[in-house]
Amino acid sequence: MKRTTCAACGHPELDQFLDLGQSPIADAYTATADEESPIFPLQVAVCAKCKLVQLLEVVPAEALFGTGYSFYSSASAPLSAYHRAYADDVMARHGDLVTRRGVVEVGCNDGDLLRHFQHVRHLGVDPSTGPAAAAIERGCVVLPEPFGLLAAEQIRSIDSTFGVVIANHVLAHVEDVSDCLAGIAHLLHGGGVAIVEVQYLPDLLVNNAFDLVYHEHRNFFSLSNLEQAAQRHGLYVMNAELTNRQGGSLRVTLSPSHHFAAQPSRVTVLRASEGWLDSLSAYEGMQGRAERIRTRLLDLLAQHDQVAAYGAPAKLTTLLSFCGLDASTIRWCVDTTEAKQGRFIPGAGIPIVAPGTSERPDAYLLAAHNYLGPIVSANPGNRWIVPFPAPVIL
Numbered sequence: 001m002k003r004t005t006c007a008a009c010g011h012p013e014l015d016q017f018l019d020l021g022q023s024p025i026a027d028a029y030t031a032t033a034d035e036e037s038p039i040f041p042l043q044v045a046v047c048a049k050c051k052l053v054q055l056l057e058v059v060p061a062e063a064l065f066g067t068g069y070s071f072y073s074s075a076s077a078p079l080s081a082y083h084r085a086y087a088d089d090v091m092a093r094h095g096d097l098v099t100r101r102g103v104v105e106v107g108c109n110d111g112d113l114l115r116h117f118q119h120v121r122h123l124g125v126d127p128s129t130g131p132a133a134a135a136i137e138r139g140c141v142v143l144p145e146p147f148g149l150l151a152a153e154q155i156r157s158i159d160s161t162f163g164v165v166i167a168n169h170v171l172a173h174v175e176d177v178s179d180c181l182a183g184i185a186h187l188l189h190g191g192g193v194a195i196v197e198v199q200y201l202p203d204l205l206v207n208n209a210f211d212l213v214y215h216e217h218r219n220f221f222s223l224s225n226l227e228q229a230a231q232r233h234g235l236y237v238m239n240a241e242l243t244n245r246q247g248g249s250l251r252v253t254l255s256p257s258h259h260f261a262a263q264p265s266r267v268t269v270l271r272a273s274e275g276w277l278d279s280l281s282a283y284e285g286m287q288g289r290a291e292r293i294r295t296r297l298l299d300l301l302a303q304h305d306q307v308a309a310y311g312a313p314a315k316l317t318t319l320l321s322f323c324g325l326d327a328s329t330i331r332w333c334v335d336t337t338e339a340k341q342g343r344f345i346p347g348a349g350i351p352i353v354a355p356g357t358s359e360r361p362d363a364y365l366l367a368a369h370n371y372l373g374p375i376v377s378a379n380p381g382n383r384w385i386v387p388f389p390a391p392v393i394l
């Protein structure tokens with residue numbers, strides 16, 4: 001189904017600026033090399049009114065987050081460490097609210113962050129069957145359903161409001177941004193804070209990181225477009241800061257009240273730094289840059305006899321699909337996630353293997369390029385092809 005109105009403000013004018021062709025669902029790793037993967041258009045547009053960047057194709061949630069969904073937060077050691085620090089930060093800043101009124105985590109996945117709040121009143125909400133079951137198994141209280149105003153009303157009808165709502169890399173995944181924010185506002189009802197983290201759109205644009213575009217990522221945020229979307233539901237920006245997750249993320253603290261102390265100056269500085277996003281030219285160069293990256297990457301790959309990929313993140317599917325690459329060029333893919341090992345990259349039929357189980361290729365395509373530093377230093381002596389922000393050999 002193709003979107004005709006903005007996911008945040010409902011405006012009907014969506015300007016398409018990037019067309020990555022047809023691509024499989026990025027996380028739907030297949031059981032065999034030749035198993036057919038359904039493909040869907042991957043086109044990105046910006047709302048002419050609120051500047052929310054969004055996918056035009058809305059793939060049904062069941063297809064994206066059903067039983068095949070294989071992303072488990074706790075499988076990634078760096079992500080688990082990130083969650084521990086995140087929980088410490090929430091306790092340091094809002095410990096009183098957490099203790100008195102409890103925490104809801106929207107999109108709790110397998111409970112990797114929520115487990116740090118198990119000692120207080122807590123609730124996770126997540127529609128992905130496998131990860132939600134894993135969260136329940138580790139002792140978290142979980143509502144295994146999609147989140148929006150309806151779910152928030154259901155929670156309120158059997159429980160009271162909460163002091164802190166965490167939505168960590170969730171708003172990108174929802175079909176209706178407005179409904180999700182309405183649900184968050186409903187859970188807080190007049191007090192408390194929502195801590196919302198999203199991938200940071202300006203970093204994606206500046207780094208040419210078109211591989212971060214895949215069907216699960218329906219929406220892309222800046223402080224400016226997020227602030228507009230939140231204010232429509234009576235949620236106001238208290239604080240905002242940039243973090244390192246996923247190649248550059250934005251963490252925003254929202255409050256249902258205007259009456260908080262002045263915003264830190266970094267919020268004003270950040271907002272001012274986003275002035276360029278008001279112009280369509282901020283988006284329009286992306287297609288040409290993606291195509292130049294494809295040409296250069298194919299050229300670098302052709303210089304090596306045997307290439308494997310390092311890391312099988314969802315974004316690798318977009319990169320391979322857009323570049324027309326399969327197992328004839330990328331022979332195998334090394335990944336530390338057990339659930340992915342023995343499976344294949346959708347659409348490309350590339351086998352995923354555990355580290356240390358294959359020979360050393362002439363070069364690795366560094367798919368998990370957001371972990372460039374740790375991966376390269378932990379695996380010395382290899383040749384690396386790094387695709388972004390412009391393809392280079394290390």
Ligand SMILES: [Zn+2]
Binds near residue numbers: 007047049
């Ligand atoms: Zn809009």
